[in-house]
Amino acid sequence: MLALANIGLAVYLASKVKETSRAVSTDIIVKGACVYETPFDFRHLDTLHKGKGAEIETYDKRHNHLGAICPHCGAYKPGSLVPGRMLPKN
DSSP: OHHHHHHHHHHHHHHHHHHHTOOEEEEEEETTEEEEEOSSOEEEEOTTOOGGGOOEEEEOTTSBEEEEEOTTTOOBOTTOOOTTOBOOOO
């Protein structure tokens, strides 16, 4: 039963990766990085962090900050949400 649940989770995660891979570049530039729009949110590479400390900043469709994602594992980094931070609108 556990293996079946893991297979279901793997299929679900694979579908989410496929959906978020449809990112389209926008005209918005933040800290020298291009902002990409996915079907769910906006994302850009945080240019202040490199290597293992790299982060992808995410914003909802209303341009409110959601936090930072680890590009290596895809998980949100705890405590990375900055209240009041907004993505500039073009």
